[in-house]
Amino acid sequence: MNLDSALHTLTHKLALGGMLFALCLPGVVAAQTTSATGTGPVHDRIQEARTNPELEKQLLGKGKRVAAVCANCHGDKGHSSSADLPVLAGQNPDYLVEQVRKYIDGRRRNMFMEGMLKALNRDETAGMVLYYAIQTADPQPNQPPALVEQGRAYYAKVCVACHGVDGRGTAHMPRLAGQHPGYVQASLEHFRKRDGVRSSPEMEMVARQMSDADMRAVAAYVAALP
Ligand code: HEC
Ligand code: HEC
The missing domain is CATH 1.10.760.10 (Cytochrome c-like domain)
Incomplete structure (x- = not known):
């Protein structure tokens, strides 16, 4: 599944309204032992971008396009507006790379996120991580x-x-x-x-x-x- 078909599936699910939340619930996905993307290559790509501004720009462009798909849930620039959905803005790169790997290999279970993240290739994943990492996180207002x-x-x-x-x-x-x-x-x-x-x-x-x-x-x- 590529990103476009993931988006198509998502749009379809969004059209089904109530289905969306069922999908957000932790899935009963069987643990997988194989990793399609693996963090090694994504991590290396991010390191490469740190010393190569042209590549960094390219990856950030891809990341921004990916984030447009994720914005349905994670909000504009990673500022999700729902209490159940994590803010991704300002999140640390190595942590995000590791979470992608965990969803894909089954150590973290959410069927929907697994599907979305599996649909991203190496550069889209690296770009997504870089894009969210540079967004500014805001404090959540009105805490007692x-x-x-x-x-x-x-x-x-x-x-x-x-x-x-x-x-x-x-x-x-x-x-x-x-x-x-x-x-x-x-x-x-x-x-x-x-x-x-x-x-x-x-x-x-x-x-x-x-x-x-x-x-x-x-x-x-x-x-x-x-
Ligand atoms: C249908 C809603 C939805 C969409 C669309 C979505 N996510 Fe998520 N995402 C979630 C939910 C719900 C969680 C929390 C699940 C859990 O507890 O593991 C989550 C968790 C995550 C996490 C873990 C955050 C953390 O702090 O550990 C990452 C990373 C992530 N999503 C990335 C993405 C990316 C990248 C996309 C777009 C390609 C995307 N998500 C699209 C609902 C969504
Ligand atoms: C010994 C180190 C350690 C301590 C102490 C610790 N944490 Fe963590 N925390 C981690 C690690 C490592 C992760 C990443 C876990 C993963 O990969 O799922 C994490 C993840 C989390 C997450 C998930 C973040 C996300 O974006 O999904 C939350 C929430 C959290 N910690 C809260 C706390 C709180 C609150 C405390 C104190 C009561 C605490 N942690 C103490 C190491 C620690």
């Missing part, structure tokens, strides 16, 4: 101040070691600053339940210690970070 304060303390104790003082992560650690609190909470729940929707030994260990209230508080805190 008491919750934010509670979350600040929890974050400083537990999360700061990996996601950084400013919540912006590192090349391989995801940015949490400005992420939708609903998506953060849902992700933490998947890690805690170990339901196979997401898998990460680090996050499973962290989430196992968290109550629902901790998750709510820390999600509000990171959402409000610039």
Whole structure:
């Protein structure tokens, strides 16, 4: 399936209205062991672009075209407007490359995302990653101040070691600053339940210690970070 046919399928699904949300639900996809794209080549291509401005420009152009398809859910320039859909703006490149690989090899399960990402070739994937990485993320407005304060303390104790003082992560650690609190909470729940929707030994260990209230508080805190 190429990107055009993925878009065609998507448009068809959008026309089916209610079907869309069914597709967004974590799928019961059998784990796959083969990887069509693999991150090696995408990662290498991104590195190549860092020292080759002409290639970078080319990839960014492709990335922008890809992002136009993703905008249906992830919003203009990666600023998704729904609490269930992750913000991609400002997300760290190596983290995104790894998530693409996880969806494709089954370590992260969402049937729809798997299909979309499989439809991208190496340069489209590299371009998409570069394009989102350079967009500016905005804090999510109107987080309840008491919750934010509670979350600040929890974050400083537990999360700061990996996601950084400013919540912006590192090349391989995801940015949490400005992420939708609903998506953060849902992700933490998947890690805690170990339901196979997401898998990460680090996050499973962290989430196992968290109550629902901790998750709510820390999600509000990171959402409000610039
Ligand atoms: C129909 C809605 C929809 C469309 C269209 C869509 N996505 Fe997604 N995307 C989602 C949902 C829902 C999730 C969260 C699923 C999960 O929890 O794994 C997600 C997650 C992601 C993630 C993981 C983000 C993170 O912070 O870990 C990436 C990367 C991503 N999408 C990229 C894309 C790209 C690239 C496109 C376009 C080619 C695209 N998506 C199109 C719904 C969509
Ligand atoms: C030991 C390092 C470590 C610690 C501590 C840690 N994380 Fe993570 N976190 C990770 C890694 C690695 C990932 C990527 C997991 C993956 O590939 O799915 C991640 C992913 C996440 C994600 C998913 C991001 C996305 O865009 O989908 C959220 C949400 C998250 N962490 C929240 C937290 C919170 C909140 C805390 C503190 C309570 C925390 N993490 C503490 C390492 C850590």
